[in-house]
Amino acid sequence: MSPVFAGVLQLLALMAALGLAYRPLGDYMARVYSSEKHYKPEKWIYKAIGANPSAEMRWPAYLRGVLAFSAVSVLFLYALQRAQGVLPGSLGFSAIDPDQAFNTAASFVANTNWQSYYGEQAMGHVVQTGGLAVQNFVSAAVGMAVAVALVRGFARSRTGELGNFWSDLVRGTVRILLPISVIGAIVLVACGAIQNFAGIHEVGQFTGGSQQWNGGAVASQEVIKELGTNGGGYFNANSAHPFENPTPFSNLFEIFLILVIPFALTRTFGRMVGSLRQGYAILATMATIWLAFTALMMWTEFAHHGPAFEVAGGAMEGKETRFGIGASAIFSVATTLTSTGAVNSFHSSFTGLGGGIQLLGMQLGEIAPGGVGSGLYGMLIMAIIAVFIAGLMVGRTPEYLGKKISTREIKLAACYILITPALVLCFTAAAMALPTPPHSMLNSGAHGFSEVLYAYTSGANNNGSAFAGLNADTQWFNSTIGIAMLLGRFLPMVFVLALAGSLAEQKPVPETAGTLRTDKPLYTGLLVGTILIITGLTYFPALALGPLAEGLAS
Numbered sequence: 001m002s003p004v005f006a007g008v009l010q011l012l013a014l015m016a017a018l019g020l021a022y023r024p025l026g027d028y029m030a031r032v033y034s035s036e037k038h039y040k041p042e043k044w045i046y047k048a049i050g051a052n053p054s055a056e057m058r059w060p061a062y063l064r065g066v067l068a069f070s071a072v073s074v075l076f077l078y079a080l081q082r083a084q085g086v087l088p089g090s091l092g093f094s095a096i097d098p099d100q101a102f103n104t105a106a107s108f109v110a111n112t113n114w115q116s117y118y119g120e121q122a123m124g125h126v127v128q129t130g131g132l133a134v135q136n137f138v139s140a141a142v143g144m145a146v147a148v149a150l151v152r153g154f155a156r157s158r159t160g161e162l163g164n165f166w167s168d169l170v171r172g173t174v175r176i177l178l179p180i181s182v183i184g185a186i187v188l189v190a191c192g193a194i195q196n197f198a199g200i201h202e203v204g205q206f207t208g209g210s211q212q213w214n215g216g217a218v219a220s221q222e223v224i225k226e227l228g229t230n231g232g233g234y235f236n237a238n239s240a241h242p243f244e245n246p247t248p249f250s251n252l253f254e255i256f257l258i259l260v261i262p263f264a265l266t267r268t269f270g271r272m273v274g275s276l277r278q279g280y281a282i283l284a285t286m287a288t289i290w291l292a293f294t295a296l297m298m299w300t301e302f303a304h305h306g307p308a309f310e311v312a313g314g315a316m317e318g319k320e321t322r323f324g325i326g327a328s329a330i331f332s333v334a335t336t337l338t339s340t341g342a343v344n345s346f347h348s349s350f351t352g353l354g355g356g357i358q359l360l361g362m363q364l365g366e367i368a369p370g371g372v373g374s375g376l377y378g379m380l381i382m383a384i385i386a387v388f389i390a391g392l393m394v395g396r397t398p399e400y401l402g403k404k405i406s407t408r409e410i411k412l413a414a415c416y417i418l419i420t421p422a423l424v425l426c427f428t429a430a431a432m433a434l435p436t437p438p439h440s441m442l443n444s445g446a447h448g449f450s451e452v453l454y455a456y457t458s459g460a461n462n463n464g465s466a467f468a469g470l471n472a473d474t475q476w477f478n479s480t481i482g483i484a485m486l487l488g489r490f491l492p493m494v495f496v497l498a499l500a501g502s503l504a505e506q507k508p509v510p511e512t513a514g515t516l517r518t519d520k521p522l523y524t525g526l527l528v529g530t531i532l533i534i535t536g537l538t539y540f541p542a543l544a545l546g547p548l549a550e551g552l553a554s
Contacts, residue, residue, distance in 0.1 A: 004302055007326015010252055011294065014259075014330065021260050026267025026279075032175045033148045033168060034272065042170050053167035058160040059501030062149055065165035066142060066493060070109050073135060074486075077105040080131045081123075090124035091200055091214065103478040108135035110489035111143055111371060113225070113232030113341050113464040114481060116473040120214045120235050125197050132232060133221045137181075140228030141172035143339075143373030146493050147265065148272075150377045153500030154401045155273045160505045162497070176261075177228060184223035184257060191253070192246030193219040218243050226257035229371040231341025231464040239331070239344040240320050251323050251331065251344060258334045258342070262369035263287075265376045273401055277519035282379055284524045289368035289531070290337055293361055297329040300354045318349025329354075336361035339371030341464025348451070348467035355467070356547030359454055362461045363539045364531055365420065371462065377496050383518070384413045384499075386530040390516050390523075399515060402508040412499040419491050421538045423460040423484045428453050428542065430480075437476050442469035446553070450546035455481060460488035 038046070038053055046053050057065065080087075081096035081104060096104065100117060107114040113136075117123070123132070145168035152162050189195050198215025218234045222244050225232060235241040245251055263283065270279020301315045302325055319328045328345040335342050336358040347358055361368075367378040384400055388410050391398030398405040405413075431437040431452050441448035451470040458465055459481040466472065472481065517523060 003324055003326060004298075006324065007298055007302075007329065010248075010327055011330055014252060014255055017256050018259055018263055021256075022264050022267060022283075025260060025264040027271060029176060029261075029264065029268040030271035032171050033163075033268070035171075038167075039174070042174055045170050045174075046166065049166065051164075051166035053164055053170070055164055056161035057164055059149075059162055059497040062162050062165045063494060063497045065169075066146065066497075067490060069138075069165075069169065070142065070490065073109045073138065074105045077108060077131050077135060078102060080127055081105065084124055084127050087124065087126045089126045089197065093122060093124050096122065096127075099475050099478040100473065103482040104132075106482040106485045107459075107464065108132050108230070108232060109139055110462050110485040111139040111228070111230060111339055111374070112459060112462040112485045112489070113230045114459055114466070114472075114485065115232055115236075115464070116478055116481075118236040119233060120216075125216060128221065128234060129217050133217070133224065136221065136224040136228050136230045136232070137173050137177050138169065140177060140224070140230065140372045141169050143371055144172045144176070144261075144265075145169050145373065146496055147373035147376040148268075150380060150496055150500040150503075151269050151272045153503035154380075154403060156504045157506060157508050160501045162500050162504060177224065180227055180257075181220065181224045184227060184253075185220045187253060188219040188222055188250060191250035192242070193222060193250065194243045195219040213243075222254070223257060226254045226340065226342060227261065227372075229258060229262065229338045229340040229375075231335065231339075233342065239342045240346075245344055248323060248327060251327050254342070254344075255331055255334045258338055258340050259290075259369060261372045262338060262375040265373070266369075269376060269380075275401075275519065278401065281519045281524050281527075282376075282383065284521070285527045285531075286367070286369040286375070286379065288524070288528055289364070290333070293337060293357060293368070294330055294333045297333050297354055297357050298326060300351050300357065301325045301329050303351075315349075315351050315354070318346030320344060332358060333361060335465055336463065337364070337366060337368045337370070339366045339374055339462045339464075341458065343465050346468060347454075347465060348447075348469045352447075352547050352551030352553070355450055355454070356543060356551060358465075359450070359457055359543065359547055360535065360539070362457045362463050363421075363424075363543075364535050365417070366461055366463060367531070374462065378492075381413050381416050381496070381499075382531050382534075383527055384409065385417065385534070386523070386527045387516060387518065388413075389530060390526060394514075394516075396514060396516075399509050400518060402511070403503045403506050404509055408502055409499060412495045412502070416492050416495040416499075417534065419495075420460050420488050423488050424453070424456045424539075425542060427456045427460070427480050427484055431456070431476070434476075437474075440471040440474055440477060442471070446546050446550040450550065453542055453546050456484055459484040462489050 081101040085095040149162040196215045239245040266279045266283040270276040387398040387400045451467045454467045
């Protein structure tokens with residue numbers, strides 16, 4: 001079987017699995033967030049934190065809940081890392097340095113999981129399991145809660161109430177993420193991923209010495225790392241490590257975990273707004289971009305440029321032989337089009353154009369299908385922009401799902417789409433202009449610039465993957481990428497929730513013959529075009545200096 005054919009078969013199998021899970025999972029999540037019943041374990045949690053899960057919140061109160069919970073999470077995770085030297089199960093590791101502890105705390109709370117450290121050489125069992133793994137659950141649940149609040153903004157009228165943040169947070173964790181993670185961890189253990197609390201031990205004798213390995217609760221952390229589109233690996237090699245991702249089947253299963261909730265949330269959206277066709281339109285937009293990027297990535301990596309590529313069957317540098325080019329390309333696109341950031345190959349070793357595809361996937365806003373929650377609300381923001389553009393073309397007041405898109409709504413949507421590019425481009429410019437940060441670049445020229453651009457794109461978009469040629473464990477990069485992660489996560493949420501509150505207060509507008517049908521293929525095409533044009537106008541100059549220049553020169 002040729003490597004290309006094997007890659008296509010894996011893509012078809014993945015699509016079939018996602019198709020089978022789409023309807024039941026999407027409907028189940030709609031029931032979870034629409035239910036008025038509270039389970040007994042959930043009531044214990046509400047009592048412990050002093051929350052009233054039945055109290056409706058307007059958008060400022062909902063936002064305060066998001067920010068307060070996230071701030072406490074950052075402080076807790078930072079303190080846990082700083083105290084690691086005196087904690088049991090630390091494996092003899094000392095406390096994490098202040099700048100790296102801040103970076104890691106910001107990273108995991110912001111659902112970014114950017115890592116400027118070697119996991120197996122820095123973090124003990126308590127920090128890994130009690131700190132990082134816990135944030136993998138709750139940071140994902142926060143994103144889902146914000147997405148559901150925006151959906152309620154479309155579904156409700158003449159009220160500013162968006163639900164209850166604490167209820168949405170707990171339900172997303174207890175009823176959705178936790179059950180799937182338990183099943184997924186069992187599957188990964190069956191595939192060969194490890195799950196223990198063993199210490200450091202030597203493995204074999206090699207020329208020049210022996211090799212040391214850590215144990216750890218790897219399978220349970222790996223499954224929520226992918227399911228919650230987090231991305232932080234237990235080991236530095238991330239999902240290329242055989243303890244995390246042992247076989248081709250586990251690799252395909254992990255890609256499935258990354259994509260299943262973001263895609264299924266489009267059905268949840270359709271259910272909650274009372275129109276499944278609207279959910280299908282958003283799904284079609286996400287799927288079109290995802291398939292196009294996957295096909296383009298596979299083409300660039302399989303294309304033969306010289307004898308070495310021909311012998312290897314493609315660009316095999318930096319890729320695991322047990323996965324091959326096809327599976328590595330699919331994994332790479334899945335992680336950069338979502339906010340996952342997990343890697344099963346060395347992104348810096350992809351072809352120049354392949355690296356550009358990874359960058360562009362994040363720069364789209366990670367909306368195809370995007371992170372859990374963040375992908376849906378990011379796509380809905382772009383849907384509003386597309387409706388506004390269509391309204392300008394025909395001279396009508398734009399409407400979406402029966403809500404008028406007035407000056408207030410479009411200003412909030414515009415602020416949302418401008419925040420992340422501003423963070424990426426300003427921090428990249430500062431890093432390249434100052435004398436010290438460029439010293440962290442492994443490569444010079446276009447590829448070195450791509451390393452820095454990738455780092456800030458990954459941080460501000462809450463992705464977490466890296467080109468890895470950049471030494472990011474410095475005070476400059478730990479601090480600035482940490483700031484970019486926090487601002488890139490929580491500033492957009494301010495505008496999303498403000499937009500949700502504004503929409504929920506509106507009176508529904510009846511549909512007329514002149515209303516733009518947003519559940520038709522024509523609108524899907526308009527939405528895809530809007531996304532690509534906005535991203536291209538924003539990032540093309542930076543991409544031209546980095547991956548495009550490198551790709552054209554090779």
